[in-house]
Amino acid sequence: MSQDARPVPMVRLQGVSKTYRRGTVEVPVLAAVDLTIDTGAFEAFMGPSGSGKSTLLNLISGLDKPTTGTAEVAGRDLAQMDDRELSDWRAAHVGFVFQLYNLIPVLTAAENVELPLLLTPLTRGERRRHVAAALELVGLPHRVGHRPPQLSGGEQQRVAIARAIVSDPDLIIADEPTGDLDRKAAEAVLDLFGVLHRELHKTLVMVTHDPHAAERAGRVHHLDKGVLQ
Numbered sequence: 121m122s123q124d125a126r127p128v129p130m131v132r133l134q135g136v137s138k139t140y141r142r143g144t145v146e147v148p149v150l151a152a153v154d155l156t157i158d159t160g161a162f163e164a165f166m167g168p169s170g171s172g173k174s175t176l177l178n179l180i181s182g183l184d185k186p187t188t189g190t191a192e193v194a195g196r197d198l199a200q201m202d203d204r205e206l207s208d209w210r211a212a213h214v215g216f217v218f219q220l221y222n223l224i225p226v227l228t229a230a231e232n233v234e235l236p237l238l239l240t241p242l243t244r245g246e247r248r249r250h251v252a253a254a255l256e257l258v259g260l261p262h263r264v265g266h267r268p269p270q271l272s273g274g275e276q277q278r279v280a281i282a283r284a285i286v287s288d289p290d291l292i293i294a295d296e297p298t299g300d301l302d303r304k305a306a307e308a309v310l311d312l313f314g315v316l317h318r319e320l321h322k323t324l325v326m327v328t329h330d331p332h333a334a335e336r337a338g339r340v341h342h343l344d345k346g347v348l349q
């Protein structure tokens with residue numbers, strides 16, 4: 121295959137740094153990060169607390185902008201988009217999974233999963249079919265009418281994964297997805313990530329402190345004081 125025929129990587133960061141400003145004090149968080157993540161890869165990021173892992177995820181998902189350098193994700197230079205374009209781009213391309221699930225407690229599992237679809241032109245019937253398919257995929261078709269407080273932590277995280285994939289994004293970003301789960305529930309979530317990666321060809325980018333979780337990834341990056349090792 122010639123160089124030009126290579127598929128566009130899902131993530132390409134070049135010379136990315138991030139400095140936050142607290143009053144007059146500048147806080148450097150990421151320095152000179154060069155990173156390429158191929159489309160279809162499953163990659164993990166580990167590192168001590170405060171090393172910049174969540175900041176890196178925020179830059180990859182366009183939730184935050186680099187201080188210097190360029191971030192190209194899913195074929196777009198994120199700096200070239202205004203906030204409206206970025207939010208449409210995120211809705212189409214990125215699914216998020218958080219440590220504490222971030223489900224809305226008063227909504228049922230099905231209603232939580234449906235949320236990202238309310239921004240799309242899909243009809244109610246189409247939305248229902250997508251929601252049913254996503255909950256089936258995560259093994260929870262029998263929990264559609266349950267609300268988060270009626271579900272175990274592992275079930276809540278699987279509902280959150282259904283919500284992350286319901287709009288069929290290419291990129292799944294997971295920040296400590298097993299951080300609040302016992303081993304068995306964590307393994308179920310990681311098995312599911314394996315299915316998303318191998319069978320649905322999603323690109324997965326996961327931050328984790330859990331070596332068992334990192335083992336599932338094809339590549340593990342280490343961040344230390346904002347520097348990619």
Ligand SMILES: Nc1ncnc2c1ncn2[C@@H]1O[C@H](COP(=O)(O)OP(=O)(O)OP(=O)(O)O)[C@@H](O)[C@H]1O
Pocket residue numbers: 140141142147149167168169170171172173174175176
């Ligand atoms: N919006 C912000 N304003 C100022 N400082 C920030 C902001 N966001 C993060 N920081 C600082 O940047 C550093 C890195 O934070 P980040 O959340 O990326 O680390 P992390 O590696 O994900 O940590 P943890 O494992 O504890 O979640 C921390 O010192 C944090 O205080």
